[in-house]
Amino acid sequence: MKNLSYISEIYSAVQGEGPLVGVRQIFVRFSVCDLRCVWCDTPGSLNKTKVCLVEQSPGKREFKKNNNPVHSDELIKICSSLDPIMHHSLSITGGEPLLQWKFLKSFLPGFKNRFNIPVYLESGGHKPNELTKVIEYLDFISMDFKLPSSAYCGDLWDKHFDFLKISINSNAKTWVKIVVSNKTDFNELEYALKNIKSVSVSKNDIQVILQPVTAINNVQPPDETIILGWQSSLIGILPDIRIIPQTHKFINQK
Numbered sequence: 001m002k003n004l005s006y007i008s009e010i011y012s013a014v015q016g017e018g019p020l021v022g023v024r025q026i027f028v029r030f031s032v033c034d035l036r037c038v039w040c041d042t043p044g045s046l047n048k049t050k051v052c053l054v055e056q057s058p059g060k061r062e063f064k065k066n067n068n069p070v071h072s073d074e075l076i077k078i079c080s081s082l083d084p085i086m087h088h089s090l091s092i093t094g095g096e097p098l099l100q101w102k103f104l105k106s107f108l109p110g111f112k113n114r115f116n117i118p119v120y121l122e123s124g125g126h127k128p129n130e131l132t133k134v135i136e137y138l139d140f141i142s143m144d145f146k147l148p149s150s151a152y153c154g155d156l157w158d159k160h161f162d163f164l165k166i167s168i169n170s171n172a173k174t175w176v177k178i179v180v181s182n183k184t185d186f187n188e189l190e191y192a193l194k195n196i197k198s199v200s201v202s203k204n205d206i207q208v209i210l211q212p213v214t215a216i217n218n219v220q221p222p223d224e225t226i227i228l229g230w231q232s233s234l235i236g237i238l239p240d241i242r243i244i245p246q247t248h249k250f251i252n253q254k
């Protein structure tokens with residue numbers, strides 16, 4: 001099945017998170033995730049579905065149903081219909097897109113050859129082995145660190161550090177995003193930052209984004225003074241700590 005994958009939705013939109021906030025992207029949201037973050041805002045992508053929703057014209061939000069699984073050649077045709085040239089990049093997201101690494105290895109070379117726009121990976125940052133299979137095709141890597149105190153996904157520290165070692169030593173521009181809530185334990189944030197610093201010693205300009213959770217499922221963001229205090233403390237470890245909320249929610253974009 002290396003040429004076939006289950007996909008949740010494909011559409012054109014602005015990137016709402018992280019340092020590239022505001023750029024226009026084609027989003028390919030892959031189905032299936034092996035995590036269950038307490039704040040997950042894409043529950044429709046956690047499992048395989050019979051159909052994939054495909055936007056018919058960029059930004060118009062008219063969707064047609066396409067049968068799953070989708071062939072890599074068909075995905076290239078769908079991307080073509082969304083006018084890739086007007087987009088900054090292709091966002092491969094999910095779900096956890098690296099679970100589909102065999103498909104990506106088949107799809108990405110053809111996509112890059114045809115459209116010549118960058119590829120932006122959004123990942124839970126816990127699949128280092130799978131990352132190595134596709135890293136040569138990636139231009140941007142937005143990796144999550146899931147803190148046990150607030151994501152409730154268990155202990156992923158070693159996987160995160162292995163993932164970061166691989167991405168930081170690649171040609172892809174990498175940053176770390178940490179979603180924080182009013183349950184976040186500052187000791188975990190400090191531990192994460194110290195280890196990010198030691199792993200990325202060759203590139204100490206790595207950006208770390210503290211992303212206050214958008215309230216969901218009784219999960220609330222931290223108070224303003226708390227998160228500003230965290231930023232002040234963490235800047236002593238790494239200089240580029242930014243606080244960036246999910247901006248696409250302000251315009252009711254999915």
Ligand code: SF4
Pocket residue numbers: 033034035036037039040041042045094095096124
């Ligand atoms: S990694 Fe992403 S898709 Fe998976 S559960 Fe967490 S937020 Fe949802």
